[in-house]
Every structure is written in structure tokens, then in C-alpha cells.
Amino acid sequence: MDLLKRYIPVLFLLALVVAVQLVTHFTETTYYLTQLTMSAYYSVVVIGLCVLMGYCGQISLGHAGFFAIGGYLAGALTTHNLMSFRDHGLVAVLDRIGLLVAGKDLYGGDLLTVEPWAACITAVLTAGLIAMAIGGPVLKLKGHYLAMATLGFGIIIFRIALASAYFGEADGISEVPAFRLLPGIDISGSFGARILNYYIAWVVVIVAIILLLNLIHSRVGRALRAIHGAEEAANAMGVNTSRYKLYIFVLSAVFAALAGVLVTHYNGGIGPSEAGIMKSVRYVAIVAVGGMANIWGALIMGVVLNFLSLRGVFGSYDDAVFGVILIVIMLFAPQGILKINPWQQLKSFLPLFAEQSGEETPE
């Protein structure tokens, strides 16, 4: 019964995904699918962050950093030509075991690059290892201090992306090839692959959300929420709090990095703005709007707000809008906008009813 209740929204989501595709098909608005595909990938970052922040209570202002590690590494590995290192032993070995692919560049020159699957796995593993390395010391911090430490990490990644020639400095990386998942199934931004890529992205989201839903309803999920509720007591109940915090931090970093890899292949490139602080703030704002400990809220808001942003609805005030959203949510709806009870809100503003609405929200 519980299981059914857990998965019914997933089926509903699946139906909605198909329905939206059909609607765009019949109204000849398939160009929306491009932004919906990208929004889907960004939502993977958001739901991963939601479990870390909303359920386990550990903030991260560095998730754009993990997204960028994934995207940049996948981009760099699949575009940098290894032809001139062909005689180097390591390159020869990689070539021998099939981790490299040969091709032609725009001008017909020979190209030797890392195979996208190998690049993807390398990028995601690297992000996971970096998360593990910085998570150990950083997760000992709480509240504002953790926020500042992760912010620092995000800035470092941003500056590295901006400063190193290997990652293309201010231009970023372009001409990233398609990612052949299976024969005939490529992640690419080419016009003809639009519908296919829309479905690939949403399958990724659905798999991700099923994994996370399972996790939060499991023994580990309870322990994570217990850490949020009262870390000391969780430890006294036998929960290895530092290890659990580290694992969920790494898991959410891996989700962010995977999204980074896929977006980079879909867009055919990545630039330093993806690693910027405002991107991290945006992810945090979306989790907050969705209601913190509400993975469906995070997904819905992740898709809606990213879609609006990508369509350019917020214009050049894009980042400002997300800043305002964060402030407004913190002030008026710390439970997220999906849980606003307008009557309750109204009562709390009218002195006449103030005493009756004395229901306090626990901190």
C-alpha cells in the first residue's frame, strides 16, 4: 500500500511527460522541448540538493561547483585532441582498451578523444571523490559556517574554470560531441534528436526521483531526517552521523555532476557561468520554494523556474529574480509555496485574529 502511494505520483509524472510532448507536437510548439529537456537536467541537481538540505539539514552553496566539475571534465575529455600524444604510453594503453575514439575535426584533421562513456564515468567519479575529500572536514561545520565553506568551494571551482586554458577560460568548452548512450540513442542538441532527448532527460529524472524516494522512505532516510531534527540524539541512537552526512553529500554531488555531464553533451558545450555562485544560490532558492523537505516540490519548482528562466521570462533580471524568491520565501513561506495556507497567512496579519492563530511552527 505504502509502496503504491510512493510510486503513483511517478506514474502521474510519466503520463504528464508524454502528454506535454504530445501537446507540443499537435500545437507545433516543439521548440519548448529544448528548454524542458534542460530544465529536467537542472532538476536532477535540485532534487539531489533537496535530499541533502531538506531532509538531512545540511546546506550547500557549492552545488554549481559539482555540476561544473561534471560538465567541464566531460567536455574537456571528449574535445581535447590526444593525437599529438599518440605515442605516449598511457594514451596508447587507453586507445588499446577502447576508451578513446578517433574522428575528424571541422577542417578534416585527425581527432583522438576520450569516449563519452569513459569521460562521463571519470567526471562523475571525480566529482564524487572531490565531494568526499572536502565533505569530511567541511561537514563538521553547521549552519552559516557550512554555508560559507561550501560557498568557498564553489568560488574555487568557478575561478579554476575561468582561469585555466584547459577548460577554455572565459569561453568555456564548445563543440562537445554527442553522447552515444546506446546505438541509436544519442544525447545531442541536434534538431532531429529533440524529442528523443526530451525523453532521455525525463527518464533520467524519473530514475533519479525513484532512487531518492526509496532512499528517504528507508532506514537511512529516517536517520538522515533524524540528523536534521536533532543531530546529537541521532548519534546517541546509534546513527553514525558524520558518515551519513558525508554519504548524502557525496550522493547529491554525484547527481549534480551527472546532470552537468548530460547538459554539456546536450548543449554541445559549457561555460563558466554554469559554475557561478548565482547558480548555486538558484539551486538553493528552488529547494526552498519547493518546501525544503519536499522532493516533489523541489522537482516541480525546479522544472517551472528553470523553464521560465531558460525561456528568458525574467530577462536580464534573471539572477535578481532568484535572489528575491529566496528572500520572499524565507520571510513569508519557510515551508515552501506549495504549503501556503492563505487563510492562515491572512489571519496572522490581522491583529483581530492574532490570538487564535497562535499555532507556532517548530524551528
Place this chain on the structure above:
Amino acid sequence: MALLEIQNLNRRFGGLHAVNNVSFNVEQGMIKAVIGPNGAGKTTLFNLIAGNLPANSGKIFFDNARINGRKPYQIAERGVSRTYQNIKLFHGMTALENVMVGRHIRSRAGFMAGMLNLPWTWPEEREVREKAMEYLDLLGAADCADTEIGNLSFGQQRGVEFARALAMEPTLLLLDEPAAGLNIYETAEIGRLISKIRDSGITILLVEHDMSLVMDISDEIVVLSFGEKIAEDLPHKIQQNEEVIRIYLGDEG
């Protein structure tokens, strides 16, 4: 060997010697109380035993193994459970979920098993839920199982915290002022409950201010004053101990 042995334990906070060379044993199956005026070092002693604070020197043995220097979760895994003076429940979770966390060390499903929802975790999960419900029921809190913890009364929260501690199926239960904030009926109720828990085979060490409760239920009492142990005896002997009477009532008597 006794279940819990505390040997020459010391803890200083700056110039304050909060626990000063304290030694005592807790035998299997007894209720032992630690009493003393405010600031005597009782809660510090508890935090040392549970691993929340490191000791400056001294040794703590539980079940023949040295436990000081270990992390709280490792001490919990060995079978030491506790409640807090100022209730520490998991906010944002229901009463039942709180007690289910108490089953953490009695279940195994990890990150991978949880994410993949592997079938072998299903019976385990069902058992965790049923056991948690049993303990809630034992504490008379079954009807608020699905209530978020913040919406419960103080007395109910005490009950849930108790149920959570018991759900661990501990060997030793540390109770930090279990009767604080309760009225006389609730206090009598909790006294009966503590005796019942002891009768089920769980050893209890408690800190308590309510003297009538302590005298009623304890098998042995340790008295602390300014961090030092000044007496350790049977309840009726403690009542007649002049040193104890002096620290509680003052010199003029």
C-alpha cells in the same frame, strides 16, 4: 565485573572541576540513581558515559570493554541508550518515526539497499514499524503515532522519547531527569514504568531531582557535590547520611 564501571573519572571546564575523580559501579539489573545539588556534575557525568564529552582522565568500562574515547554512536551500538533532561526528539518527524529511529542499530539496510528498495529490506522495515508501535503502545502514546512531534504535549513527548530509548533494546538505559516537568501523577507513573523496565532486565542509571521518586525506585544511590562523590549507599542509608543532609539542607540544619 559490573555492567558499568567508572574509575577515577575527571572532567574540567577551564577552572571548574565538573567531575572530580569519581568512581562507582552499576551492577547488572539494578536501578542506580545519581543525585546532587544543581551544578554537582550529574549531567556532565552522563555526557561522559554516553560519549558526548571526552574525559580528561579516568576510565569507563561497559560490558567489559572500555568505552571512553569512543563516539556516541559506537557506545549506542554496544547497548547504551539515553534520554535527555531537555527532551531531544527529531522535529519534523512523527512520533512513530521518532521511535523507528530507535530501531536503527537493530536493523541493517544501508544506502544502496534503501535507494534500490531491495526486497530483503521489506520484512525488516515492517518489523521496525511493528516494534516501534509496540514501544509507543507500552508508553501509552500509540494514538499519537502519526502526529508530528512538535504538536504533542510535554508529557507525550517524554513518553515518545522513552519509547525511542527502549526501542533500541538497550542493556543500560541512562535517564537524565525523567520526571522533570511532570506533575505528581505523571511522576508516579514514570516511577512504575522505570521499575517495570528494570524488571524486564534492563539496567538503569538515572539522574533525578525528585527525591521521593529516587527513594522509591532506586536500588542504590550515588551522591555528587561539586563534582565529587560524597556518598554511595542504599536509599534509606543515604537519607540518614549527615554529609548528604548537610549539602541539601545547609550547615545550620
